[in-house]
Amino acid sequence: MKWCRFQSGDGAAYGIIEDDNVIEVSGSPFSSYERTDNVQPLSAVKLLVPVVPPTFYAAGINFREHVEEMAAKRGEEPQFPPAADVGYRANNALVAEGESIVVPGDAHELLQYEGELVVVIGKQCKKVSEAEALDYVFGYTIGNDVSERVWQRGDRTMWRGKNTDTFKPMGPWIVTDGIDPEDCEVRIVLNGQFISKYNMSGAIFGVRHYISRMSQYLTLYPGDVIWMGTDGAPENMKDGDVINIEIDGIGTLSNPVVWEK
């Protein structure tokens, strides 16, 4: 199934996407829902962020090539993470498919995309094994972990570098079937030009391992998201760019860049 969240009247509703139509549901796919009679063409609805997570996790540094290339750019030795430690991002920064990445005027030119697979948790879990970890996944979507590298390195935390308003595009929707989260391809397309690709099989720690390890210490709840990190060394984005992240079986997350004066 393909689930979206969209503007319905003054509020937000979940919808099921079938044959390029959106069937509005009452309730939520994370608890219980019923299909309604409200069916609209997908092209006619305003998509929203597909879920507002109770907790917004980010695996961060999780690909060898990303660690090596970023270290090389800084002239440092690569340091690989010894364990699957998860970090956090913030809901204020979320924007939906098509919405602008609005960059503050005092940001530096090292403004970069990070295309990522996003795991959406479906069922509450604590202390689950790697073998059963995927049973607790609702589905998958796409995230762009937009990062301002000067702030990321200079601030004591990642609040500006990663969580400035609009720096976390997520969407366009959640796909529940047919995705192998440890073997799927992520592609970066900037202004219509293919830039790079990587496969989730290159992750240092896989989705099963992350969910299992996290759940030894914390409870994952329905709607929680885990952004799985990115590979490679991203390029800079500038005012007027359009950045697309594509994942096979999910679709394309596309957002324009607007740089404030």
Place this chain on the structure above:
Amino acid sequence: MKWCRFQSGDGAAYGIIEDDNVIEVSGSPFSSYERTDNVQPLSAVKLLVPVVPPTFYAAGINFREHVEEMAAKRGEEPQFPPAADVGYRANNALVAEGESIVVPGDAHELLQYEGELVVVIGKQCKKVSEAEALDYVFGYTIGNDVSERVWQRGDRTMWRGKNTDTFKPMGPWIVTDGIDPEDCEVRIVLNGQFISKYNMSGAIFGVRHYISRMSQYLTLYPGDVIWMGTDGAPENMKDGDVINIEIDGIGTLSNPVVWEK
């Protein structure tokens, strides 16, 4: 006013505390509400975390003495933060007044309290000045930023050290009036013994500065919380301890420690 959140039937309700009674409201103090006829003695209700924040901010290192004493314990030179950078904590870790801090069996003995003033945002704000910052505050409550120092230092992020389930007691309620967030006393009482105290006037960056600076880059939303950091060097807690954090004009947040075998 004094606002709480409590168990009402199978769900959660907000309530106004007056004369040791809780008056249940419909709706929410963060949007609109009406008083209902349901009035119960405060002693008869099960208090819940007073708000589940959309985003859970933590000022972190924000007191000179805390920086100095923690550095001295590690045999290092103190490093003061050059700017008011805010970090994040996670909702999974929240527990209410009276609920247990449950420590995983593999935690180390450096398990410590951090008593903190918590700012609760009342109105959406972006790019506000220090002079107007407090106009966007709904009220104040108390937080205990429980920290396992070996994990805090050894992990790449603070996910286990600070955000293990139950490591973030918050409550008992929110007080909207009569608190000066830049001049109020926080006291630590462990097993009925006074341990230490500090005044918020010792903060490196005050509440007005934090709200104003954060809002230059991000939108604060109703219900967001900012934990303001702690002063001094905490002591260890062990199985069976009861840790109380007291703030004048708010009350006492009290939680027992249960160490898993």
